[in-house]
Amino acid sequence: MEIERRLLKKEALAGLVEKINAAGRKVHAPVCEGARVEFAPIDSIAEADLGYVQTTQSAKNLLFPRVERILSFKRRGGAMETADPDLSALPETVVLGMHPCDAAAIGSLGAIFTWDTQDAFFKARLEKLTVVGLSCAAGDEYCFCASVGLGPGSTEGSDILLTRLASGDFLAEIVTAKGKALVELAPELFLPAPAGADKDSALARIEKSFTREEAGERAKARFDDDALWDGQALRCLGCGACAYVCPTCACFDIQDEGTTSRGVRLRCWDSCGFPAFTIHTSGHNPREEQGARWRQRLMHKFSYMPERQDVFGCVGCGRCSRACPVDMNIKEHLIDLLEAKS
């Protein structure tokens, strides 16, 4: 559909949250938690922090929870009975104030869960999620959305995208039918947009250091350059912080809990950076060194996903670099990769 432009007065945001809550939907928004900002459920707009640069964790938990029940089982008499979780009980949810990088990440995450075999859990959650994005007025040295084909005002993945104008009011771009349905909850709040509403001047300036296509081609071309990958990864500790805060990382583990007569099967986040991720029972490990695991992370995002799922696996949010205990800076390493002599 064609994007419709409306004006949402700054004081109308509170009313919008009330209307959404009144309609029985849950609202998640960035909330300040001490030194960090995280997505959390809110009852009123006063709880939200819309001036944030980036949350520590992405909102992927809403679509791909860090622990999710995928089955329960119970022995009745001699027979084992299995049961699916009731996905119809999931609440309709609106995530408000998500930046364009995160909104775009939903497409990448979705590509993993819906290419070939369809993942009902992801799809059920996605169906019930409406994204009210918020353009970025500021970035930091970790942001690189412009280098991965996005920008601080990209509408990709948002159902409605808000941009705070100089006046403090929001330009609301209604991007999808879901967005339109949300507007219908409070149509009186969405005023006609002034003809001269200048979105661009309200956006952060994010430098474009490379293109994602270049990054992918270069990573592929330098695949066998062990010195490069091992050198970059030498300080890497092999923890999962980067993968767990990433909005598109989707690797998971499946774990049973309970007894052999009654219990649950859970899907839990996992990370290709962990030394044990690929280890065989025999002890053989296909990716023995951290350099190979670091390469896998970059290759997966910039080469394998584009090749197999036709999407890039990085949206330039910079979370991995901010969260890294040892300052593995993905943007810097991608630039190094492009500059390294072949």
Added chain:
Amino acid sequence: MDELRKKARALLEAGEVRVVIGYGGGTGDRARAIFVREPERADELIFDGRCRQNLAIYLTRREVKELGKPAIVATLPALKTVLQLAGEFQIAEGGLVVLAPGADGSLIEFKTFADIEKYLAGAASPIDPAEQAEMDRVRAMSPDERWKYWLGQISRCIKCYACRQACPMCYCPRCTVECNQPQWIPVPSHELGNLEWNVMRAMHLAGRCVDCGDCSRACPVGIPLYLLNRVLIGDIESNFHQRAGMKAEVDYALSTFHPDDRENFIR
């Protein structure tokens, strides 16, 4: 800093070490670990207040060990870690060069572990006032309040294992959480899994933790793990008169049996 760079260059040029594990500039005003292998790159080394990571973490890492004999730029907690790792037979005297730069630009090169012991015996280990205030606040809580406090903190844990990976004393090739016959610690990051994981890790470090604080700094969701560690450090000290990282020989309190050990806690 000049002393440090000069020394690093000389060590590399003389072939006395193959790599200097030190600090260099990172993103923005961050410092990061760098691994200097060519003498001409010694000038990339820095040392100032930003240099907090305990670089002793790299002494036991396979990829770094493969580079050859290291020199390590050591902060006070890193010096303690060197002794503790020696006490646990993870590193040997002569297997590394230990360089401790001072804030004033001076540089001490420790020739022996005994020299480090002597140095540490006379060195103060200042505690961050904000951390001490949090410790006092949590200590003043009733057990109920404190339990709720920890459940709240631990509920944020995402089990990324940054705490473990950043910890120089967590060098086990296979962590308890990865042992699944039986599955001691639940893998999922739910309430029980998080609680058991963090308690287990604290217990495995009791008497071994040198209080470098890297686990807390590594935690992306800001769980104050140092509180758990410090309480246990205090308990070990008051019960067994031991403090990790002060000696290169370890008579580890929780795995050493003495016939005259107190048994009055067994009821």
Added chain:
Amino acid sequence: MSDANVYKPSVMRIEKITEEAPGVKTFRLLFNDPEEGRRFSFKAGQFGEYSVFGEGECTFCIASSPTREGYIECTFRQAGRVTSALFELEEGDTIGFRGPYGNTFPIEEWKGKNLLFIAGGIALPPMRCLIWNCLDRRDWFRDVTILYGARTVADLVYKRELEEWAARPDVKIVTTVDPGGETPEWKGKVGFVPTVLEGMAPSSENTIAIVCGPPIMIKFTFIALDKAGFKPDAIFTTLENRMKCGIGKCGRCNVGPVFVCKDGPVFTYAQIKDLPAEY
């Protein structure tokens, strides 16, 4: 749920347990729901996720032939948490099964060719499915040769079937054990599989080679086959990467742009040569 829960296993009953070797068992499994059993079909090379409820899932190929309908079999070595739990089960117990997953051996394209099967250790199961499948369609092929090796005589699996195959005039079978693994009664060869293969001097003429085994055996067998003149696209193998989901989501078996669970487990040597050596 509009889409089906793809992680939900079928419940199967263990009809029969065979002890193959120390720590190695074969289960014959029947669907609890006969209707599910009738709907189920698979092809040689495919695998499944077998579960002990409460312990977890693990991945093995289907070791029985698709030509033997009504049941499936799996053969596994007791090693990790789930296989140890499986090992304790008895006939009549239930387990979970998801599958079949993955691609298949292109048997129909091999009509009129000689087949050379080369297997090592516990990797005979994926091959057994294929061997029976091919023997049940014996008239499709010309010479059929099987080379099977294990560490020791005790480690050879499917001993009765090895005898059965050896007794057939239309199958040539060579068994070998690693040096030191032989017993006084051992009548087969002694030596590593790639070495024995070289000694056999197989002709690559109109021949398809199928190789299953531990990574190190596969590596050296490829070299031996290459020397014998086999073209990379005439050599087939299965990759045994660690898997969890089996359906291209969990990321574990990702090697280069390939998901072993979706694009494999069957690959030609030509395909493998293009992949990073992360298997």
